[in-house]
Amino acid sequence: MGTRAFLIPYLIALVLEGIPVFYIELAIGQCLRRGSIGVWTAVSPYLGLGCLTVSFLVSLYYNTVLSWVLWYLLNSFQDPLPWSSCPLDINRTGAFEAECQASSTVSYFWYRQTLNITADISDNGSIQWRLLACLAASWAVVYLCVIRGIETTGKAIYFTALFPYLVLTIFLIRGLTLPGAVRGLIYLFTPNVQTLRNPRVWLDAATQIFFSLSLAFGGHIAFASYNPPRNNCEKDAVTVALVNSLTSLYASIAVFSVLGFKAANDHGNLLRLLNAFDLPDQSISRDDYAAVLAHLNATQPESVARLPLEVCQLEDFLDKSASGTGLAFVVFTEAVLHMPGAPGWAVLFFGMLFTLGLSSMFGNLEGIITPLLDLGVLRRSVPKEVLTGLVCLLCFLSATCFALQSGSYWLQVFDSYAAPLNLIIFAFFEVVGIAYVYGMPRFSDDIACMTGRRPGLYWRVTWKVVSPLLLLTIFVAYIAVLAWTPLSYRAWDPQYVGPLGATGSHFGPALAFPWCHTWQDGCPKLQEGGAS
Structure with missing residues (x-):
């Protein structure tokens, strides 16, 4: 869809949905001084259990991505980089x-x-032991950072929060000096009005808010329970939400400057192929480039004329670059290869991703551990370090399925279906529970006691009307998308060799659709079949 079409609905969802829900979680946690289960007992204890469960499920696959980042980080201490040439x-x-x-x-x-x-x-397939070792190392690092709860997490956050800003600034300065960077930024900030007519863009923006601000996970409620009773949680909610969004925008500028360089570099390679083999202008597309280049290396130049060729535009590179894990592990790693001192840039990039992942894991783990303490699953005489260790060990053992050869596919399924719909439901009941069950007058009195003033008109309107209606609309739209869109995952076929470079596969859990499509190297191809 392109990030340029994503910014407008994202900002609207931030104002009408994200910040109001965020404020509720900070205020209720600070007021009642408990985790998600203890806080939502007045509404329904199952709401707290749901938040705990989602935090657990997300932690499983989120730390798996962190283990992949760790693997790339360790491999970045080589010159040349191991992904710079074919073995x-x-x-x-x-x-x-x-x-x-x-x-x-x-x-x-x-x-x-x-x-x-x-x-x-x-x-x-089988267990990939190197990935399993990285997964164990990632959980060990997370455990050491959260071993004593907010005491150790607060110290670790100084580094994990500040280091990414330093790396982003370095990448931004370097990226702006690369050829093609301006084109990447123009692409980022040029609205595509036509794309805004697509309801899926608005739905994706609204659901992305939950992951961007970590709403309905329970982590914010747990952290807020440690705030001083008179802390200005309204100021915290607005400040943190705005800083988070501005940081995302800042990161987008750095990333798209480098992606613009990558796109321009590939575009230049296409032009060189066209000139070298005397081909018509705009006759080789980006999708065909890798296969055409490999073909030319092994065959006669005359074979190029028989390839299925399409129009090449610089924007096509950017449209197909920023998606999923491929952005970090394929597109950005390839861009780093073209930069002088590539290993150093790779170490900085994956070091930044690792620290960002750690920061997110702190909130996820706190959303699990604090409710368990409220439930009293262990006797109070048992140290918190033991409970934290048991949670991390359980998460590690549960996530070993992602270290299988098919683990990437299962992670995509988890990412698509384990959290988004549940978070929408939980956020809806959080807002409705506060506005109509706990009671707006009572909640306003609590806020006045903590901050010194009652919530203004904006907060009351969004909590009672706008946010519930918006969340309900998102829920209905999400169900409609699930009902009418084939469920899919991206597949890699090692047996397919050719210019299309694609294969198809299926995933049909609750809704038994006869077929769906997947992608390899950005090229679509439909194929019948299924996975049990």
Whole structure:
């Protein structure tokens, strides 16, 4: 859809949905001084249990992504970088791996050397021990940071919060000096009015707010319970939400300046191919580039004329670059290869991602541990370090399925269906519970006691009318999308070698759709079949 079309609905959702719900969570946690289960007992204890469950599920796959980042970080201390060239085929002396030549060096390192991925979700494959070791290391780091709750988390957050700003600033300065950076920024800030007519853009923006601000996970309620009773939680809610959004925008500027360089670089490669082989202008698309280049390396130039060629535009690169894990592990790693001192930039980039991931995990773990303490699952004589260790161990053991060769597919399923709909439901009942069950007058009195003034008209209107209606609309729209859109995941087929570079596969849980499409290297292809 493009980030440029995403900013407008995102900002609207932030004002009408994100900040009001965020304020409720901070205020209720600070007032009642409990975790999600204790806070929502007056409304329904199941609401708190739901928040705890979602925090647990999200922690499983979120820390798996953190383990992938750790793997790339460790591999970044090499010169040249291991994804800079294709490895030799062990069965043919002097020849390169055919799978790598048919795709790209960064895609091969990601899909084959890192994930060693299977062709579809029905083939689980075996445990990838190096990824399992990285997963264990990631959970060990998280445990050490949250071992004593807010005491150790508060100290770790100074580094995990400030270090990414330093790295983003370095990348921004470097990115703005690269050719094509301006085109990337123009793309970012040029609204696409046509795309705004797509309801899915508005739905995605509204649901993204939950992950951007970590709403309905229970972590904010737990953290707010440690605030001083007279803390100005209204100021905290507005300030943190705005700083979070401005940071996202700041990161987008840094990322799109580098992506603009990457797009311009690939665009230049296409032009060089066109000129070298005397082909018509705009006859090779970005989708075909890797396959065409591999083909030209192995065959005669005359074969190029028989390839299916399309129009090439610089914007196409950017439209297909920023999506999913491919942005960090494929697109951005390839862009780093073209920068002088590539290993240093790779260390900075993946070091930044690791610290950002740690910061998010602090909130997820606090959203699990604090409610468990409220429930009294262990005797008070048992140290909190033991409960934290048991939670981290349980999460690690539960997440070992993501270290399988098919783990990336299962992670995509979790990411798409484990949290978004649940978070919408929980946020709706949080707002309705405060406005109509706990009572707006009572809640206003609590806020006045904490901050010295009652909530203004904006807060009362959004809590009682706007936010509930918006959340209900999002819920209905999300259900409609699930009902009418085939469920899918992205697949990698190592047996397919050709200019399309794509394969299809299926996922059909609750809704038994006969087919759906997936992507490899950005190229779509439909294929019948299913996964049990």
